[in-house]
Amino acid sequence: MGSSVATPPAPTPASSPPPRKGKDAVEGSATWRPADRIGLAICWALGLLFCAIAVAIVAYLFVQGIKFLKPEMLVTPASAGFSQGESGGFSDALFGTLIVATMGIALALPTGVGIAVWLVEYGRPTALARVTESTIESIAGIPSIVLALFGTVIFSSTALGFLSRSSEGVVFGRSFFAASAMLSLVALPLIVASTREGLSSIPRHVREASYAVGKTKAATTRRILLPASRPQVATGAMLGLGRIIGDTAIIIVLLGATQNFAPVEGASFPLNYLRGAGTTLTNFVYEASPTGNLNQPEKAYAAAFVLLLMVLALNGAVDVVHRRARKVGTWSS
Amino acid sequence: MEFLTTPPPPIRRLELEDPAPAQQAAPPAQTENGDGASAPGGFTGARRSIGAPQFSIRRMEIDHVSVSYSNRDAVKDVSLPVRQGEVLSLIGPSGCGKTTLLRSLNRLTELTSTAKLRGRILLDDVDISLIEPTLLRRRVTMVFQQPNPFPMSVFDNIAYVLREQGSRRQRKKTLEPAVHSALDRAGLFEEVKDNLDHPALKLSGGQQQRLCIARALAAEPEVLLLDEPCSALDPQSTQVIEDLIVKLRDDVAVVIVTHNLQQAYRIADHVAFMYLGDLVEYSSATALFGSPREQRTQEYVSGAFG
Numbered sequence: 001m002g003s004s005v006a007t008p009p010a011p012t013p014a015s016s017p018p019p020r021k022g023k024d025a026v027e028g029s030a031t032w033r034p035a036d037r038i039g040l041a042i043c044w045a046l047g048l049l050f051c052a053i054a055v056a057i058v059a060y061l062f063v064q065g066i067k068f069l070k071p072e073m074l075v076t077p078a079s080a081g082f083s084q085g086e087s088g089g090f091s092d093a094l095f096g097t098l099i100v101a102t103m104g105i106a107l108a109l110p111t112g113v114g115i116a117v118w119l120v121e122y123g124r125p126t127a128l129a130r131v132t133e134s135t136i137e138s139i140a141g142i143p144s145i146v147l148a149l150f151g152t153v154i155f156s157s158t159a160l161g162f163l164s165r166s167s168e169g170v171v172f173g174r175s176f177f178a179a180s181a182m183l184s185l186v187a188l189p190l191i192v193a194s195t196r197e198g199l200s201s202i203p204r205h206v207r208e209a210s211y212a213v214g215k216t217k218a219a220t221t222r223r224i225l226l227p228a229s230r231p232q233v234a235t236g237a238m239l240g241l242g243r244i245i246g247d248t249a250i251i252i253v254l255l256g257a258t259q260n261f262a263p264v265e266g267a268s269f270p271l272n273y274l275r276g277a278g279t280t281l282t283n284f285v286y287e288a289s290p291t292g293n294l295n296q297p298e299k300a301y302a303a304a305f306v307l308l309l310m311v312l313a314l315n316g317a318v319d320v321v322h323r324r325a326r327k328v329g330t331w332s333s
Numbered sequence: 334m335e336f337l338t339t340p341p342p343p344i345r346r347l348e349l350e351d352p353a354p355a356q357q358a359a360p361p362a363q364t365e366n367g368d369g370a371s372a373p374g375g376f377t378g379a380r381r382s383i384g385a386p387q388f389s390i391r392r393m394e395i396d397h398v399s400v401s402y403s404n405r406d407a408v409k410d411v412s413l414p415v416r417q418g419e420v421l422s423l424i425g426p427s428g429c430g431k432t433t434l435l436r437s438l439n440r441l442t443e444l445t446s447t448a449k450l451r452g453r454i455l456l457d458d459v460d461i462s463l464i465e466p467t468l469l470r471r472r473v474t475m476v477f478q479q480p481n482p483f484p485m486s487v488f489d490n491i492a493y494v495l496r497e498q499g500s501r502r503q504r505k506k507t508l509e510p511a512v513h514s515a516l517d518r519a520g521l522f523e524e525v526k527d528n529l530d531h532p533a534l535k536l537s538g539g540q541q542q543r544l545c546i547a548r549a550l551a552a553e554p555e556v557l558l559l560d561e562p563c564s565a566l567d568p569q570s571t572q573v574i575e576d577l578i579v580k581l582r583d584d585v586a587v588v589i590v591t592h593n594l595q596q597a598y599r600i601a602d603h604v605a606f607m608y609l610g611d612l613v614e615y616s617s618a619t620a621l622f623g624s625p626r627e628q629r630t631q632e633y634v635s636g637a638f639g
Contacts, residue, residue, distance in 0.1 A: 205477045208441060209545065210493075213552050214471035219498040228484045328484045329534030332565075 058308065065305020068298040074306070078259045078284070084296045090303050092260045093284035096176075097245055097310070099273075100255070100280055103180035104187060104244040109237055111184070112191030113226070119192070120199040121221055140189035144182075148253035151182040155254070164275055165264050172256075176274040179255040183247055187240025194236025198229025203331055234321040238314045245310060248282040257283050259294075281307045379595035381618070383579050386602050389418040392555055392586040393438065393473075398452035400433050400442060407433040409610040410452070415556060417586040420578060422601030422618070424591060426639045430610040431590045435558050438588065439473035440466050456555070467498075474549035475558040479565055480541035482533035482548075487525050490533045490544055491515050494551040511551065518584075519547035520577050539570025546577065550585070557581065559589040563596065575600050594634060598622050606630045 029037055073089030081087040115132065123129040155164060156173030164175035202225055210220040226233070251257060256277025263272040279287075281303050286292050288300035393415035400408040408430040415421055415438075423431040433442060440461060442448040454461045461469050482490050488505070491512040496503055512529075516522040521543045525531065533544055542562055549557055559578070563571040578587055579600055591597050597604050598618055605615040606629075614621060614630045625631040633639050 203479065203481065205479055206481045206483070208444065209475075209477055209481045209548075210483070211444065212439060212441060212470055212475035212477075212558075213494045213548060214467040214469075214474075215493075216467055216498050223493060223501075224483050325484075328532045330484070331479065331481055331534065332538070 061301070061305050061308050064301040065308070067301075069302035069305055073299065073302055077261075078294075084298055087294070087296060087299075090281065090284045090288075090299065090306075093279045093281045093303065094306065096255070096261070096278040096280040097282070097307075099176055099278070100180050100183060100251070101241055101244050103176065103274075104183040105237060105241055107181060107184035108187040108191055108240055108244075109233075112188045112236065112240070113195050113233060115188075116192045116195035116199060117221055117226070120196050121217065121225070136189050136192050139185055140193075143249070144186055144247050145249035145253065147182050147185055148250040151178055151250065151254045154178075155181075162275075165262075165277070172277075174254055174256040174277050176255065176276070176278060179250055182250050182254055183244045186243050186247055186250070187237075190239040190243065191233070191236035194232045194239065195229060198232025199225055201232075202228050206331060231318075231322045231325040234318050238318045241314055242311055245280075245307065246282060248286055251280050251283045252286075255279065255283070257287075259284075259287070379598040382575065382599045383420065383582075383602065386418045387583065389416040389602075391415070392417050392457060394453075394455040394458075395434070395438075396453040396455060398434070398437065398450065398454060400430070400437055400448060400450050402445065402449075403447045406610050407448075408437070408607075411607070411612040413605055413612065413615060415586050415588055416603075417555070418583055419602035420582050420587045420589060420600055422589050422591055422597040422604045423607060424594060424597050424604060424633075425607035425613075426633070427592075428609075429607040431605075431607050432560055434607070435475075435560055435588060435590050438556065438558055439470045439475055441470075441475065471552040472554050473556040473558060474552050474554040475560065476542070476545050476549050476562050478561040480538055480545055482536070482541050482544050484534055485532070486530045487516075487533050487536070487544060488512055488529040490548055491551045494548055515547045515551035516544075518550050518581070519543045520573065520580075521547055537570070539566050539573060542566060542570065542574060543577065546574070550581075554585055556586045556588065559587065561590055561592060564592060571596070594622075606633060608633070 029040055032040070070089075073091075074094060075091050076089035077092045078090055079086070079088040115136065119129055119133060152173050154160065154173075155175070155178035156171045158169070158171060160173075161171040163177040165172040206224065206228075207220055210224050211217070215223075256262065257279055258277045259279055261273055262277040264275045265272070267275055285300045285303045285307065288294045288296045288303065290297055292300075391414050395411055395413040395415070398408060398411050399406060411430075411434060413421070423435060425431050433448075436442045437450055438454060438461075442450060443466070456464065456469070456472065461473075464472075483493060485493070492503075492505070492508050494515075495508055495511055513522060513526075516525065521540060524540060525536070525544075533541065536544060542565075546557075546559075546562070563574055566574070575596065578589065581587055582602075589597075589601070601618045603615065604618045604621045606613045606621060606625075606627075608629055614625060614627045616626070621630060622634055625634055
């Protein structure tokens with residue numbers, strides 16, 4: 001803001017110094033009590049520390065990843081061999097991650113958005129809505145290994161035998177279907193929470209404006225409310241995808257955690273893979289780390305680097321959605 | 334760390350300037366008295382920008398309507414006519430029930446589960462509780478206090494109203510004339526015609542509010558409800574919208590809720606003064622502001638409370 005006054009501001013002895021001009025005029029801490037200044041210093045230090053930790057992780061993985069990642073690893077499946085040079089790459093794990101992420105989010109996103117819409121826009125009967133809310137919150141708190149155990153019970157039942165391998169009436173219960181279904185439960189609470197936040201941030205009068213031109217609640221939700229909360233839905237989906245990609249427990253218990261795809265014989269193309277066992281990058285990293293069965297840390301770094309790139313790409317995608325939304329603008333409050 | 338070697342600049346104390354100019358900023362002396370209707374209570378300052386109505390047709394009839402939330406009465410036994418060709422203004426202090434009354438005209442009060450309405454509201458002699466709400470709300474549309482365009486382009490904001498529920502069908506081409514005419518009636522077309530794909534939420538506040546009026550008009554309503562449409566706007570945009578409202582009164586019956594007495598005086602043909610849920614006085618604007626019958630009206634209009 002350009003000042004129209006030619007003379008400089010005149011501080012009187014009693015008043016505090018004039019605020020700095022410009023947007024970032026901040027109150028200095030020079031006049032604070034020592035305890036507050038120490039607190040501020042600790043906040044600063046902790047903030048910097050965590051920045052440093054994050055940068056260290058990313059930088060280290062980048063360095064190691066670039067050093068060890070070879071393009072052929074992305075297209076060769078793992079194979080048995082005596083040295084790291086002979087044991088192939090992790091293409092099956094990479095595709096496994098992609099499959100699990102796609103199927104998991106395909107289940108979780110519509111369900112989560114639907115639940116959020118119901119909770120925010122309808123939410124009746126109130127008692128049922130409250131129960132739903134706390135159920136979803138408790139799902140968010142359940143460790144994924146517990147979900148995985150529960151999944152084995154469900155997917156080993158005879159009725160769901162068509163979702164995995166079965167022989168002589170015994171259902172194996174481990175497949176991409178089973179793992180994705182349970183992984184979608186991991187992502188669901190995040191999507192619900194984020195979508196709810198987006199919907200509730202829309203002012204009430206915007207809904208009423210739509211009703212006031214004769215639109216139904218359904219039309220309003222479909223054409224106004226959901227598009228307006230797209231950034232938050234995207235954020236929720238991204239967080240959910242991150243959790244799906246990053247989960248290991250469910251993969252180990254419910255995907256069989258083989259080193260390669262194990263398609264089911266006698267099923268047609270996509271189904272034979274989806275009903276079969278497999279692996280993902282997280283599982284590969286675990287197995288390839290020094291504690292795992294494969295013990296080939298170089299490939300663990302390479303796979304972890306790929307995983308990191310995927311997560312960074314997701315972050316970028318959400319940024320794009322947010323930036324687009326900013327172009328459309330929002331209501332002044 | 335380096336210590337400051339140069340001494341800090343001396344504190345400069347500026348001489349206080351002659352205090353006389355400050356008085357110029359004081360509120361201007363009261364100017365002329367409307368169009369001569371001198372109020373005993375001293376209602377001053379506004380000039381009517383509305384002429385006598387050319388005609389007036391009764392469109393809505395509020396018949397002994399009471400609205401209560403839980404156990405609190407918001408509107409108590411109000412009866413009023415709403416006429417096309419005229420602007421009806423509801424005035425009164427905050428919480429007097431004027432917005433509730435306005436919202437009950439297109440059954441928006443029903444969105445509040447605790448609200449209960451007694452009495453009848455007729456639209457062209459049909460009880461509105463018998464009309465399907467979405468149909469009623471296309472015939473009686475509403476503009477809100479906060480400009481609230483939808484987060485899409487200017488064109489789509491109007492097209493949304495014209496399209497079927499939730500549908501995206503009907504091509505841009507077929508909707509174009511209707512969209513243009515709605516924008517035109519709201520006096521916005523000239524300003525946005527080159528850029529109908531512009532995001533509506535990036536328009537100025539006054540333009541946004543006129544877009545909301547255009548949106549309300551696109552449904553081809555019979556009654557237009559305005560809930561303090563100018564309270565979030567600057568004086569210039571307010572002027573533009575007031576002129577627009579005056580122009581619209583021949584096409585639609587206009588009901589406007591306002592906090593701004595001057596505004597009511599400027600643009601309303603009839604004014605209803607409400608206080609604590611009661612309709613205290615209903616008469617023509619000149620009569621209500623010039624020679625109020627009721628003690629309460631007289632006090633409110635002259636600024637004794639409110």
